[in-house]
Amino acid sequence: MAKVSMTVNGKPVTADIDPRTLLVQFIREHLHLTGTHVGCDTSQCGACTVHMDGVAVKSCTTLAVTADGANITTIEGLAHGAQLHPMQEAFRENHGLQCGFCTPGMIMSAVDIVNRKGANLDEHTIRHELEGNICRCTGYHNIVKAIGDGARAMGAQKHAAE
C-alpha cells in the first residue's frame, strides 16, 4: 500500500492505496466522485479528463501515487455552489451534449483550451484542440458552438472581475 495526499476540488484528501490505483479509480472509487468517466483503455477518448495542477490530463493514464501533492479539479468542482461555470452553461444552452457520458471530460478540456488559448476561439482552433476527446452522439457541431460561447463568457467574466 502507498499513502497519497492531494487536494481534490479544494478539499485535502489522504488515503492508503494499492500503488496500481489509477487517478481515475481513486477519484471514482475512493472519493465517490463519479462524474469523471472511463470510456477507453488507451488514452484516446478523454472522458476521464480532469485538471491536475491547472492543466487537463487523462486520469486513466495517471497513477494516483504520481498525483501525490497535486491539486486536482474534477467536473464536480467546476461550479461554485449552485452557480454553474460559464462553460457548463454554454454546453446546456447550445445542446452540446446528448447522452452526457463524454460531457464532463469535454467540459474539462474546454476550460483548459480557454485557459491556454484565450477567450476568442475560432472553429478551427476548437476542433483541433479537441483531438483528445471523443464524442459519439453530437457529431461535435454543438460542442464546438458551446466551447466558442463558453470561452467568450469566461472572457467576459474574467474581464468583469478585473
Added chain:
Amino acid sequence: MTATGIGAPVRRKEDFRFITGAGRYVDDINRPGQAYAYFLRSPHAHATINKIDTTEAMKSPGVVAIFTGADIEADKVGGLICGWAIFNKDGSPMRAGAHPALAIGKVRYVGDHVAVVIADTLAQARDAAEKIDVDYGVLSAAADVTTARKAGAPTIHDVAPDNQVYDWHLGDKAATDAAFAAAKHVTKLDIVNNRLVPNPMEPRAAVGEYDIGSDSLTLYTTSQNPHVARLVLSAFIGLAPENKFRVIAPDVGGGFGSKIFIYAEETVCVWAARKVRRAVKWTSDRTEAFLSDAHGRDHVTHAELATDANGKITAVRVSTKANMGAYLSTFASSVPTYLYAPLLSGQYNIPAIYAEVEAVYTNTAPVDAYRGAGRPEATYVIERLVEVAARELNVDPAEFRRRNFVTAFPHQTPVIMAYDAGDYDASLTKAQQMHDVAGFAARKAASASKGKLRGLGYSAYIEACGIAPSAAVGSLGAGVGLWESAEVRVNPIGTVEILTGSHSHGQGHETTFAQLVSGRLGIPIENVSIVHGDTDKVQMGMGTYGSRSGAVGMSAIVKALDKIEAKAKKVAAHVLEAAEGDIEFKNGKFTVKGTDKEADFGSIALQAYIAHKFNGQELEPGLKESAFWDPTNFTFPAGVHICELEIDPATGVVTIDRWTAVDDFGNVINPMIVEGQVHGGIAQGVGQALFEGAVYDSDGQLITASFMDYTMPRAQDLPSYNVGMTITACPSNPLGIKGCGEAGAIASPPAVINAITNALGHENITMPATPEKVWKAAQASAQKMAAE
C-alpha cells in the same frame, strides 16, 4: 406555440446532472458487499473446449467463485435467444445455433465467454482468470462470408453445416427479370457495406443483485429497453419470473442499437448474484467492447438497376450476403431482411424489385442492429446505383432522381412498404438552394488551382421507422409486438409524472415528452417529470430503437392524455356545477361554455383527489390514466443530404468542406434536439464512409480492437453541418411525427462516396475511403486523365 410546448427549442431538463457530473450510469452504482466479475474470453476464433481446470485459480486471493457453461446449464438456465424468425425461400425456418451465455464445448469467436471469475476486487478476479487452465482444440476459422460459404469450410454450428443461417428473398423475381430483359440500360455495382463497431462512449455494464427475503433479482444494466431485457431473461432464459425480477436502466451513455440486445455478461451477473448471494458487478473495458458488443452492417452485395429509354427506373435486383457473426444476436435476423430489402425502393417509383439475402455464420462477434439497422445498407445500395446510373446516362444526378421520385401518396412499393406522405422534390430543391449547388463549379475550379480535387455527392434517403405495427411485424416473424405504453399520473397539486416504456440514452425524452405534456395540459414544464428505465416503476414497454420513441412512445402519451382530459372534464363538471358537455379545456383552464366560470388544471387535479363532490360511485376519485399505442403503419422520414469535399491527391486525405441536410421528419417537437440527432447521425455515417471499419484477419483475430486502430471520428475530422427541414405530417399518429434518430447515419455514407467518386471521376472506391485507398484511386484518375 408556447415557450415550452411543441415546436419550441426548449433547453434540456436532463442536462443539469450531466454537466455537473451528477449523472448516474451503471458503473456509478455500487451495492453493499458487491463482488466483481471478470470474464475469461476465448483467444481463439474457433476451438473445442476439451477441459477447463479452475483448481489453481480458485486458490487465488479474493476469489468468491468461478463458473463455466456447465454450471449455468446445470441450473436449467437457458441460452441467449434471437427473437425474430426468418424463413428460407423454401419455407423452412432459419438455422439458429444454440447461444449459451458461457460457452459449452466450443468457442466460436475471439472474445467468446469461457468462464466468469467472481472476486472481491476486479484486479483479483483478473489475476485469478489468468490461472484458469483451458485445454482448447483449435479449429480452422472462417472470418468472412466468402470463406464461410466455401466447400469444406469449418462448420460453426451443427444445425447449419454449410454455415448458412437462411436464404431469404423478397419481391417478384419473374417481373424483375422481365424488366431487366427489356431494359435500355443496366447499371451494375458490387458493394461492400463495411463492418462497424457501435462504440457508445459508455461501455456496457451490469450489476446483478439478489434479495433473499423476497427471493427476487435486480439487474442494473446499460439497456435501451429494460422491459424487453426482463421479458427475455424471465420468459426465455428463465432466471426468475417477472414479478420477482426488476431491471433498471438508469442513465445510459449512448446505445445506437448496441444496447438493445440481451448479452451474456448481464445474464451471468444476475444469475451469479443469486449463486454467490452477493451483488456482482461487471463493467466492460473498451477492448472487451470491441470484442463482444454486437457489431453492425457487414454486407457484400451485387446490385443492378434497369432503366428505360426515358431514363426511368424500371427495376432493381439485389443479391446480398450478410455476416451474422458466430451467433444470432437478439434481433440479428431481422436486420438484413425486413429492415433492409423493403427500403430498396428508396424515394423512387420502381415497378419491380427483387432481393435475395443469404445470412452466414462466421467466427466473428455477433452482428445486429446499429444506428439505422438495414436501412443504411439499403440506402447505400440504391443511392449508389442511382448516382452511377445517372452518370452512365450522362444525366445530372439530381435531375435523374427528380425524374424518378414518388410524387403521389399513398404509394405502394413492390417491397411491402406503403409510403404515406412526403414531398421529395421539396427537400431536394431546398437542399440545393441551401448548399449553393450552383456555385459548385466555381468552387471546384478554385480547388483545382490549388491542386485539389473537389466533388459533390447527393443522397436522397428514405427510411421506415416508428417501429412498428405489431400485427405487421408479427406476420413477418417478430416474436414480440412493437407498441408502446404510457401512464400519466396527475398528483393532487397538479404536478405530473409520465411513465413511459421508451428509454432515453441521449435523445432528450425528459425534455421533449415534458414539452408535449406541458403544452397539452397548460402547466409549467418544471411540473412534469418523465419516469423511465425501471421495470418496477413502469409496467411494460418496448424501449427505444428504430426512431420509435416520438412516433410510438409519444403517441401512447397522447392517448393517455386524451383519457386524462376526458376524466378531468368530468371532475370539472362536478366542481363547476355544469353539464360535462359544456366544459371546455384550453391553455390549462377548464371553462363552462357561455359563462365566466373557470378552474385551472391544478385545482381540478386537487378536486379529483378530494372527491367531495363525486356522489359516491358516480365518478371514481383520482386522476391517473394509462394507454398502449400500437401504430397502424411505419413512418417514412425522408430527405436529401449533399456532401461536398476536397481531396488532396498527394496524400489521399479527404476534407469535407460543406454538408447540407434537408430532412422531412413530419412535425417536430423540439428543433434543437432534432438537429442534434441529425448532426450525430451524419458524424456516424461519415465515420462509416471515411474512417471506421472492423477488420478481422483470416484467423479471426480482431485487428481493430481499440481506439488505437479503429478510427473514431474526431472534431477535427468533421465540418459544421447546414441543417434544414421540410414538413409533411405523418398521417398515422396523432402528433404527425416521423422520427429523426437514425436519418443522419442512413443518409450520409452514399453522399460521401458519391462526392468522392464525383471528384475522382471513377467509381472504384470502397468504404471506409481511407487516405491510402483515396490516394490510389486518385492516381488511377490521374492516369486515366493523362491517357485521355
Added chain:
Amino acid sequence: MYSFTHHAASSVADAVKSVGEGKYLAGGHTLIPTMKQRLAQPGHLVDLNKVAELKGISDNGSVLTIKAMSRHAEVASSDVVKKAIPGLAALAGGIGDPQVRHRGTIGGSVANNDPVADYPAACLALGATIVTDRRRIKADDFFQGLFTTALEDNELITAFEFPHADKFAYAKFRNPASLYALVGVAVAKRGSDVRVAVTGAGSDGVFRWTDAEAKLASNFSASALDGLKASASGLNGDIHGSAEYRAHLIGVMAKRAAAAA
C-alpha cells in the same frame, strides 16, 4: 495492471540507486497503457515526476538543452525553444493531444524508441546528444532498432542537447485512429550538412533517408525532392497504410518539411 511497488525518487542518484529490476516512470503515457493491458509487468516503479533536477529548458546560444522530464506542452510553449529551434517546439505541439502533451515527457518518449514516436526523428536529424546519469550518447549511436536503444539496464536519460541548426522542420502524417505518426519526417540543415530522419514508417524504428539528404544538400528546397522515391522495403505495413503508401508519404512529408524549414 499487475501489482507493483512504487518509489517517488527525489533525485537522479536516488532514482538510479533504487530502480533495481524495476522501471522508470516518467509521464507514463506509454508505460501505463501497456501495464493496463498487462503487456508489461514491472514489479517496481521509480517515479521521476518529483525529481526537480530533471526539469528545465535552457539555451547557451548554440546548444538547446531540454531536461528529460520536460513535458511536451512545456517544450511546445517554451520561448527558449521557439527562439532556438522553432520546428522542435512545433513538433512537440503536435504530439498526441493536449492532455497527453501535459503529461508526456521527452525523456520517456525517446527512452522507449517507439517506432511511431516523433522526438526520435528530431534527435536524429538534429544530431542531438542524449545525456544520461553516466555518459553522453550521440543520437546516431542511441537508436538501435525497434524499442531498442543504447541505454544500459538502469541507465537514466537526464537531458537532451540539440545543437542549433540553420533550418529545421518536422512534417507528420498521423495514424488517423491513434494520432501517432504513420510517417514523420524531420529535416535539418546545418551549413552544407543536411539530415533527413524518418519515424513511424520503419520496421526498425527511426532511420535516415540519405538519398533525400544528398538532394537537399545540393539544393535545399521541396522541389529538389521531385521524383525521388523512398524505398518501401523495410517499412511497416498495416491497415492504416501499406509499406508502399508509407514510402510515398515519406516523400510527401519530406517535401513539406523542407518547404516549412
